[in-house]
Amino acid sequence: MKDQHSVISDGIRVSGTIEAAEDLLIRGRVDGDISSSQTVLIDVSGIVKGTLRAQTVIVRGVMVGDVHTKTITQLANEGRMVGNIYSPQVVLDEGAAFRGRIDMGEKVGEESPSRDERNNRFGSSGRGSSNREKQASPWGAPSPSKPAEREPAADTKESTVVAIKEDAPAEAEAREKKKAKS
Amino acid sequence: MEHTYVGPGLMIDGEVSGRGDIQVLGLVKGAVNLQNGLFIELGGVVEAEVAANEVEIKGYVKGQINAHDRVEMKPGGKMIGDIRAPRIIIADGATIKGKIDMDVGA
Incomplete structure (x- = not known):
């Protein structure tokens, strides 16, 4: 997380949609969809019910609903999640509880992007919604070698x-x- | 207690409720229902029905404000809508278009 980020603290509940162009830390509760071009971190006390689209998602609390990310979804050891993950990279830490499908899309079988590439993409200001294109063929066969x-x-x-x-x-x-x- | 911070890159459309202060530099639309303070900073925009203990306006508010304790408009603060609170402070340089009700018993 960068220094400059928004916080929804413990005790606060948001019912509705959130759009973020900066990192977001959730310690309270969000009922609704979140769309972010940056990182969304659901902390231990945080609860999100809805569809979450972001560059990167880290779940230490509770997530109920689908997660779509452009880079990586991490379910940390205290994290609990029910829903599907659509993300080119997925990390489930030991102790994490998860029920749902994981879809890494067309990236399966290819080399994962290098750290540099990932950082470059992190800097782009693309909206979370644009990753819909990738879901067009979720289990598409790996492309033949060029x-x-x-x-x-x-x-x-x-x-x-x-x-x-x-x-x-x-x-x-x-x-x-x-x-x-x- | 750590307060909620709605940064300049954040937009919330819906209802925000609960305990704890909220500082707004981004955009909040819909309704705010707070037991503590709502602080609208310079650049922050709130287009909502607001119920809170305390409201401080340095940014822009469109809607009704209903405060249990006080509403303070700081220089540069803009408000379109009605304010209802026992204590209301409007600083020199703040602008408002709307009704003010301090609940004076007539």
Whole structure:
């Protein structure tokens, strides 16, 4: 969580919708939908009933309803949740209670984004609602490997061959000429 | 007790109720029903029916305010709507359009 964030404290109840462009810490109760372009943290005393869309969601309290995130959903060890999680990365800590489906979408089988990529995305000001596109084919088959991935592999093979035949100067010369032409 | 902070990037549409102070720099629409204080800071907007113990306005309020204790309008504060409270303070530089009722027994 950044220093600048909104707080719904223990003892406060919000019945209605919340839209957030900054981090939100929930220690009270929210009955309704939340849409955030940043992080939503439901703390130990926090209760949310509704649909939650955000960049990142961390649940230490109680969440009842579906969670949609663009990066990661974490259910911490005291967290309890009933509902479905739609998120490219999901972490369920030991001790967390969960009932529902997990859908990591088309990302299944692919490498998870590096920390740098994640941080870059975190900085974007996209609205939570735009991740609807990703849900169009929840269990879509992993995309076939692109031809672009094969080309670099062929290059490495060629360079090994060059290394082996390096003591044949004539051939190396021919190769260099070829390179110069192209 | 930690107070509720509605930051400049937050919009709440609905009813906010309960115990504890609320500080508003963002937008609150609908209704506010509080046992403690509502503090509308510079830049904060409340478009709601407000019931609270105490209300302080440095930002903008559109709606009715019903305070158990007091309402204070600070310089720069803007209000469109009626205020009902036993104690009402309007500072020089605050603007209001609406009725004021201090519940004076006639």
